[in-house]
Amino acid sequence: MQGRLVGWMLVVALVALAPRASLAQGGPEKAVDESAERYLSPIRAEAQKMTYQEMVKEGEEIIADIRAMKDAAEERLRKAREDKAIETMDSINDALIALKGVLRLAEGYYYDLKSKASDLGAARTEFIKLRIAHNKAMELDAQIRAAGGPGDQGVVEGRPVIQWKKDKDLPFDSVVDELSFWEVYLERPQIPSPFH
Numbered sequence: 001m002q003g004r005l006v007g008w009m010l011v012v013a014l015v016a017l018a019p020r021a022s023l024a025q026g027g028p029e030k031a032v033d034e035s036a037e038r039y040l041s042p043i044r045a046e047a048q049k050m051t052y053q054e055m056v057k058e059g060e061e062i063i064a065d066i067r068a069m070k071d072a073a074e075e076r077l078r079k080a081r082e083d084k085a086i087e088t089m090d091s092i093n094d095a096l097i098a099l100k101g102v103l104r105l106a107e108g109y110y111y112d113l114k115s116k117a118s119d120l121g122a123a124r125t126e127f128i129k130l131r132i133a134h135n136k137a138m139e140l141d142a143q144i145r146a147a148g149g150p151g152d153q154g155v156v157e158g159r160p161v162i163q164w165k166k167d168k169d170l171p172f173d174s175v176v177d178e179l180s181f182w183e184v185y186l187e188r189p190q191i192p193s194p195f196h
Contacts, residue, residue, distance in 0.1 A: 043131045047124045052117060055127040059110045062134045066103045069141040073099060076144060091147035099140045106133035 047055070073096045080088040113126035 040128070040132075043128050047127050047131075050124075050127070052120060052123055055123055056114060059113050059127065059130050062130055063103075063106060063110050066099075066106055066134065066137045069137055069144075070096070070099055070103055073141070073144045076147070080147075088147050092144050095140045095143045095147070099137060099144070102133050102137045102140065106130055106137070109133060 050058070073092060077089060077092045077096060080092055109126050109130040113123055113130060116123035116126060
């Protein structure tokens with residue numbers, strides 16, 4: 001799972017940093033490229049307006065936030081162990097392993113950001129990677145919070161709303177209403193032979 005996470009982070013970082021390649025029109029690569037561009041454009045725009053000091057300060061806040069998410073997840077895992085909730089433990093543990101990997105990546109990006117004081121472009125690149133890691137950490141945190149279900153401070157609030165879509169050609173009555181029990185009498189059949 002960590003390998004997939006690292007691979008995902010690498011792909012997004014490469015898309016963010018690589019020069020725009022000309023892709024075939026209408027292919028699946030173009031759809032992936034457009035999706036990544038929509039995801040990264042706001043982060044890039046925000047990074048362009050920030051100074052080096054602002055990026056370092058926000059980087060510190062991001063690292064502190066991810067560490068707090070990890071600590072809260074470890075506490076939830078401890079509570080699930082005490083309650084012997086195996087399914088909840090498995091869900092939290094899977095997401096917690098990924099969250100620790102994201103924290104390790106984010107710390108690396110933060111240290112790289114701090115080392116790029118003289119190169120603002122390189123610092124922005126590291127800041128973008130750090131923001132991507134923070135977004136992924138928030139997704140994992142939501143997954144961890146939802147692991148115990150709605151009663152465990154999950155993301156589900158209130159009663160679920162069920163929407164019915166019914167074709168107008170279908171009958172409105174229940175099909176089961178027409179079914180009834182028939183009484184079946186079993187008797188030995190009469191034998192028509194007079195010699196019996």
